Structures are given as C-alpha cells and as structure tokens.
Amino acid sequence: VPSNFDPTSANQHTSLPPCLACGIKPTLTHVLKAAISNATHHNPPLPPPLQSPSPIRPSQPDPEASFQCPRCTFLNHPSLMSCEICGAPLISHNLPSDLTQRINTESPGPFLNNSSFPNRNDTPESIKLSFRGGGEKIFYERLKNSLTQRKWLLQGAPPIPSSSSSTPSNPSNPSTTNDDIPSRNKMGGIAGLERQNLAIRQKNELVIGTAFEDLEALMASAKQIVELAESFARQQQQTKGSSSSSENNTLLAESVSDQLGLITTKDIVGNNSGGNSLYLSELSRTLAEFLTDDRKNILRKSGGIISLVDLWAVFNRARGGVELVSPADFEKAARLWEELNLPVRLRTFKKSGVMVVQAKERTDDQTVKSLLAWMKDLHEFPPEKEVAWDWRLFGRGVTARDAAERFGWSIGVAEEELEMAEERGVLCREEGIEGLKFWENFIDAGEGKGYKDAATLESERL
Amino acid sequence: MSSSPPPQPFKFPREHSFPPFFTPQTNLTTHHAQQTKWSSLVLSYCRHHRIFKLSLSDSLSQSDLFHNQQINRRLSPQHQRSIIDFLRKEGRAEYQKENGGDLVYIYWRTPEEWAGIIESWIEETAQKGQVLTVYELLEGENTRGSEFYGMDREVLIKALNVLVKRGKAQIFGQEDSLGVKFF
Numbered sequence: 178v179p180s181n182f183d184p185t186s187a188n189q190h191t192s193l194p195p196c197l198a199c200g201i202k203p204t205l206t207h208v209l210k211a212a213i214s215n216a217t218h219h220n221p222p223l224p225p226p227l228q229s230p231s232p233i234r235p236s237q238p239d240p241e242a243s244f245q246c247p248r249c250t251f252l253n254h255p256s257l258m259s260c261e262i263c264g265a266p267l268i269s270h271n272l273p274s275d276l277t278q279r280i281n282t283e284s285p286g287p288f289l290n291n292s293s294f295p296n297r298n299d300t301p302e303s304i305k306l307s308f309r310g311g312g313e314k315i316f317y318e319r320l321k322n323s324l325t326q327r328k329w330l331l332q333g334a335p336p337i338p339s340s341s342s343s344t345p346s347n348p349s350n351p352s353t354t355n356d357d358i359p360s361r362n363k364m365g366g367i368a369g370l371e372r373q374n375l376a377i378r379q380k381n382e383l384v385i386g387t388a389f390e391d392l393e394a395l396m397a398s399a400k401q402i403v404e405l406a407e408s409f410a411r412q413q414q415q416t417k418g419s420s421s422s423s424e425n426n427t428l429l430a431e432s433v434s435d436q437l438g439l440i441t442t443k444d445i446v447g448n449n450s451g452g453n454s455l456y457l458s459e460l461s462r463t464l465a466e467f468l469t470d471d472r473k474n475i476l477r478k479s480g481g482i483i484s485l486v487d488l489w490a491v492f493n494r495a496r497g498g499v500e501l502v503s504p505a506d507f508e509k510a511a512r513l514w515e516e517l518n519l520p521v522r523l524r525t526f527k528k529s530g531v532m533v534v535q536a537k538e539r540t541d542d543q544t545v546k547s548l549l550a551w552m553k554d555l556h557e558f559p560p561e562k563e564v565a566w567d568w569r570l571f572g573r574g575v576t577a578r579d580a581a582e583r584f585g586w587s588i589g590v591a592e593e594e595l596e597m598a599e600e601r602g603v604l605c606r607e608e609g610i611e612g613l614k615f616w617e618n619f620i621d622a623g624e625g626k627g628y629k630d631a632a633t634l635e636s637e638r639l
Numbered sequence: 640m641s642s643s644p645p646p647q648p649f650k651f652p653r654e655h656s657f658p659p660f661f662t663p664q665t666n667l668t669t670h671h672a673q674q675t676k677w678s679s680l681v682l683s684y685c686r687h688h689r690i691f692k693l694s695l696s697d698s699l700s701q702s703d704l705f706h707n708q709q710i711n712r713r714l715s716p717q718h719q720r721s722i723i724d725f726l727r728k729e730g731r732a733e734y735q736k737e738n739g740g741d742l743v744y745i746y747w748r749t750p751e752e753w754a755g756i757i758e759s760w761i762e763e764t765a766q767k768g769q770v771l772t773v774y775e776l777l778e779g780e781n782t783r784g785s786e787f788y789g790m791d792r793e794v795l796i797k798a799l800n801v802l803v804k805r806g807k808a809q810i811f812g813q814e815d816s817l818g819v820k821f822f
Contacts, residue, residue: 565710566656574658602668607659609712616659621672 250309262307403455460506461513467492468521468534476521480585481539482594485511485523485532487587508532526593527600533590545598551575551583552604552617574607574614649687651707652680661712663721674725677714680704681722682731686747691791692735693743695719735793744794753798756786758807761821773799773817 244253244267246260259266308316468475468488475491476483483491489507496502502510511523511534522537555572564573575583581591595615598604605618654660654676664670684704685693695716705714714722723743726732730749735742748756757776761767764781775782777795782788787795799819802808812818 566658570653571657599666599669602666605659605662605664605666605669605673607662609658609662614659616657618669619657620654620660620664620676621669 249307251307262305457506457510458513458517460502460510461517461519464488464492464507464510465514465517465519465521467495469536476534476536478585479587480590482533482535482586482590484587484589485534488534526597529593531589531593533593541597541601544594545601545603547584548580548594548598549603549617551580571619572617574616576612576614580615649684652676655680655707656710658710658712661707661714661718663715663718674722677722678726678729678731681726681745682747685745689789690745691794693723693745695723695741695743744791746794750794750797750801753787753790753794754801754805754807757798758802758821760785760787767821770818770820772812773819776819 244255244257245251246253246263246265246267248265249260249263251260251262253261253267257267306313306316467473473495475488479487485508489502489504492507493501511532514521514523520537521534523532523534525532552572552575555575556569559568575595577588577592577595580586580595581588584591584594586594595604599606599615599618602621603618604615605620607614607616660673660676664673681693681704684690684702705719707713723732723734726745727734731746733744733746735744746752760782761769771779773792773795776787777789777792787798796810796817799808799810802821803810807822809820809822810817811820
C-alpha cells in the first residue's frame with residue numbers, strides 16, 4: 178500500500194490510471210485489490226453530499242503550480258485551461274461576471290457542475306475530494322465509519338446504479354471498468370467468461386425476482402383488504418345479528434373493491450368463496466349495465482330478448498379479448514340479477530331449457546299480446562298466396578321464422594315464444610309439409626267445453 | 640226424425656276447415672278440446688249419415704270426415720285411432736272384436752239408448768207380450784218411420800240384449816230367424 182493511500186484524495190479515471198499524487202501507474206495488484214474489495218463490499222457509492230467533477234484529462238500534479246483555481250483553490254499548472262481538481266475554467270484575468278458572482282456567494286468548497294464534464298453521464302462514476310486546509314483525516318474516519326455502518330441504508334438511499342461495481346475502494350489507485358474486465362479475463366479465460374455469464378444470469382434473476390415480488394405484494398395486499406372487509410362484516414354480523422348485516426357485508430366488500438378499481442378481475446379476489454361471490458355480483462352488475470346501455474342497445478336490437486349464449490358472445494367480444502368471462506361464471510352472474518334487483522332478468526324456457534335474457538318489465542303477457550295483435554293483422558291483410566281456407570276467419574299460420582323476422586328475435590327465441598303462447602292456449606300448431614306453423618287457437622276458443630254436454634243434450638232431446 | 644237420410648249435405652263445423660285442426664295439438668288443454676271437437680264431429684257425422692260402423696282402414700279414402708279436400712288436410716291414421724279411443728273411453732265407440740279392431744261401432748246412440756227407444760216404441764204401439772222377429776224390427780212395415788228402422792243388425796241385437804238383461808225381453812231362435820218377446 179503506498180504511503181499516500183488516502184481516500185479523501187481518491188479519484189478514478191476512465192482513461193489512464195496513473196496516480197494523481199505520485200504519478201506512478203498503479204500495479205495490477207492494486208487494481209485487483211480494488212476489484213476484490215469492491216465485490217466483497219458490494220457497496221453503492223455514497224449519496225454524494227459533495228461532488229466535484231474529475232478532470233477530463235488527468236495529469237501529474239505540478240509542484241510548481243502557480244495558478245490557483247478560483248473555485249477549489251488548487252494550484253494548477255499555468256498552462257492548463259481548466260482546474261485539474263474541479264474542472265472550473267481557469268481564465269482568471271477576465272472572468273465572466275456570473276462566475277465571479279457565484280464564487281463570491283459560495284464558499285470555496287467543491288460543488289457539482291454537470292455541464293463541466295461533457296464526456297460523462299449524469300451519474301458520476303467517481304468522487305474526488307480535495308482538502309487543502311487539513312481535516313482529511315477526520316473525514317476519512319467518518320467516511321470509513323459510515324461505510325461500515327452503511328448509514329445510507331437508513332436514509333432511503335437511491336437505488337444502486339449498475340455502474341457501482343466499478344467504484345473502487347482503493348482511492349489512491351484509480352481503476353477503471355476497462356481495467357477490471359480484462360483483469361478478470363486474465364484470471365480465468367473460459368472460466369472467466371462463464372463467471373461473467375453467471376453474473377449476468379444472477380442479475381437477471383434478481384431483477385425478475387424483485388419485479389414479481391412487487392406484483393405478489395400487490396395481490397397479497399388486495400386479498401388482505403378483502404379479507405379485512407369481510408372480517409369487519411362478520412363482526413357486525415355478530416354484534417347485530419340481523420339480516421341487514423349481510424347487506425353490509427356486500428356493501429363493504431364492494432366499496433373496497435371499488436376503491437381498488439379492480440371490479441371484475443377475478444384473480445384479485447382469489448378463489449375463496451366470499452371473493453368469488455363478490456366477483457359474481459360485480460360481474461352481474463356489469464352485465465346489467467352492459468345490457469341496459471342505451472348506446473349499445475343490445476336488447477332492442479334483438480327484439481327485447483336475447484339468448485344467454487348470444488349475450489355471452491357479444492359481451493366477451495365487447496371486452497376485446499381480455500378478461501374474458503367463462504360461461505359458468507356468466508350464467509352464475511346472470512342468475513344473480515333477480516337477487517340484486519337489477520332491471521334485467523334471466524328466463525328459462527320450460528321445454529328446451531334455453532336461457533334468455535330480457536328486460537324485467539317485459540312479461541309473457543306482453544309477448545302474447547303482441548303476438549295476438551299480429552295474428553289479428555293477418556285477418557285483415559290477404560296472404561301472399563291463394564289459400565284454401567277462409568283467411569278472413571282464421572288468418573294464417575306463421576312459422577318461427579316469420580315471427581323472428583317480425584319481432585327481430587333470433588329463430589330459437591321465436592320458437593320458444595311461440596311455444597310459450599301455445600302453452601298458454603293462445604296459439605295452436607299445424608305440422609305440415611311447410612313445417613311447423615302456429616295459428617290463432619280456434620280449436621279451443623272456449624266453446625268446446627266438452628262434446629259430452631252436446632251429446633247428452635242431443636240424446637235428451639230425442 | 641225421418642227414417643231416410645236427409646237430402647241436405649252434412650254441414651261441417653268451421654273447425655273442419657281450420658288447418659291446425661288436423662294436427663295433433665301438444666298443449667294438453669287444446670288437445671283435449673281438439674279431441675272433444677273431433678269426437679262430436681264424428682258422432683254428428685255418423686248420425687247424419689246413419690253410420691253405425693266405421694272401418695278405420697277405409698274411412699280415410701271413403702269419407703270426407705277425416706279428409707278435407709278443400710284445404711287439402713287429412714287426419715293421420717294414428718290421430719284417427721286416438722279419436723276413436725277417446726270416443727271409446729266415453730262409451731261412444733266399440734271395436735268389433737272379430738275383425739281385429741279394424742271395424743268400430745260408433746255409438747252416436749248407445750245400445751242402452753237404443754233399448755230405451757225400442758222399449759218406448761213397444762209401449763206406444765201396445766205390443767207387450769208380443770213376439771217380433773229381428774227382421775220385423777229392422778225391415779218390417781210396422782217399424783217404418785221409427786228410429787231404429789234400417790239400423791245395424793248387430794247394434795240392434797246389442798240393444799235387445801240390454802233389454803233382456805233388464806228383464807224386458809227374451810231372445811230365442813236361430814241366427815237367421817231370431818225372435819224377441821217383449822214383456
């Protein structure tokens with residue numbers, strides 16, 4: 178270790194590494210030492226309270242320097258254009274006015290001037306501290322203490338720059354990254370290359386790990402909040418013991434999820450049953466909103482009634498391929514409409530089990546009424562083809578296709594609605610070569626209560 | 640009532656020209672109404688034409704009962720049979736056993752009703768204690784103008800058997816020359 182081993186006067190250079198104090202090039206061992214201590218400490222550079230740029234082109238200090246730097250009082254060689262220590266311009270005879278003012282207002286201490294090192298990035302790779310009036314020993318002690326105590330960790334240090342690995346702990350022996358790597362390569366050849374790869378891989382793992390730790394932390398906190406809300410609700414339930422507590426439960430849970438802004442994301446609330454019901458109820462609301470949205474007008478476009486399968490397709494399409502809803506969840510959510518008192522309802526056709534969605538105020542009675550009105554119209558307007566029966570009396574039969582065209586339903590829905598009307602005895606069917614047709618019910622118009630009466634009447638008459 | 644078939648054609652009910660009337664209805668209420676209407680149509684049709692027996696295999700082609708040519712609709716054989724079954728449950732039809740169920744009696748008047756009619760005719764004409772042959776009842780000069788004149792022989796015998804059971808008559812004789820004594 179050289180005698181001028183002093184961290185206070187440490188500097189490092191990206192270019193040539195001769196020692197500033199003695200002008201001797203440091204030996205390889207020094208560089209290695211610097212690298213090793215750097216690796217073992219793995220310390221970030223101190224958040225620099227005092228930074229002064231290093232000179233662009235370092236040179237041997239001249240003992241006969243006659244030009245004093247106006248900023249750091251370093252005696253520079255007269256031929257130099259800028260200060261060797263702080264890089265301040267050394268145009269003393271006609272200083273710019275702003276520079277003189279700054280010098281006057283500030284103490285002659287080092288300060289950071291980014292513009293003075295054009296070759297560097299914003300993050301300085303080295304710190305050079307110069308002491309002119311003594312005190313370097315105390316500073317060195319303090320610096321050593323804080324390095325061992327790692328006080329910067331307590332103050333929320335800035336993140337470690339990746340260039341920190343090149344920071345030497347051997348201040349009097351400046352080293353560079355350019356020197357580091359070749360030295361390592363010299364150490365091991367292929368082994369060195371492997372070690373390099375290993376280091377890169379480890380670094381990648383570290384980056385990935387921390388990134389996913391963040392995500393997991395977010396998820397965990399969301400789960401915790403949901404659980405917290407549920408526990409609050411449970412407590413209320415225990416204290417009150419009333420039926421309204423379940424409402425509180427859902428309300429609270431909903432408010433939490435609302436604030437999180439994660440309404441219909443299933444992953445957030447997890448797979449526990451409470452979270453799942455929350456997800457479903459939110460999905461149910463979203464669906465109802467989607468259906469009743471005036472701009473989209475989904476219900477009216479499909480004649481006020483849409484099959485659940487069609488709706489599922491439309492809904493997932495509208496989501497643009499992300500956050501798709503599974504059919505099972507979709508059905509469960511749709512079943513919640515009634516419970517949540519939403520303005521749409523799920524209806525299951527008895528015969529086929531087909532599930533459709535329609536507005537709540539739309540009832541079977543209305544459907545039957547509109548069907549009948551249509552049938553009545555058919556008494557007025559002559560059919561397209563010549564028909565054998567008295568169309569003024571009976572109208573004509575309609576297929577599910579006709580009804581679908583007339584009301585804008587899908588064919589399946591039209592079939593179901595017609596059969597519903599038939600189930601109610603409003604319509605009757607005719608199966609023929611043209612397919613299934615539905616007619617106004619003239620078979621059972623109330624007068625055919627039973628031929629028994631008619632037969633007994635006749636036999637009595639005899 | 641006259642003994643000869645009325646000259647005017649049978650007037651079908653309006654349902655007979657209603658196309659769905661020829662399709663079995665799935666709605667139970669409507670189906671029942673349909674069966675009822677068909678039944679009464681069959682009975683009144685048979686009464687009108689004094690048909691006592693229907694052949695299920697022939698009736699499709701023969702009669703305009705199950706086939707409305709005007710609207711080109713016909714009742715399927717299965718549906719016909721279901722209507723006959725419906726009638727049978729009401730006691731208004733009976734399969735003839737010998738012919739494998741193809742022939743069916745249509746009782747627009749049941750044997751009991753016929754028995755009542757014959758009995759009242761016997762009383763009106765004061766023939767109690769008299770002996771009459773079946774041929775006399777069906778084709779005789781005396782019965783001309785009565786309800787049962789020219790009726791189906793088998794149905795008449797069924798009706799007479801009802802009277803025998805009631806103790807109002809007695810049947811004797813051979814197959815071709817059956818005699819009946821009324822009490």
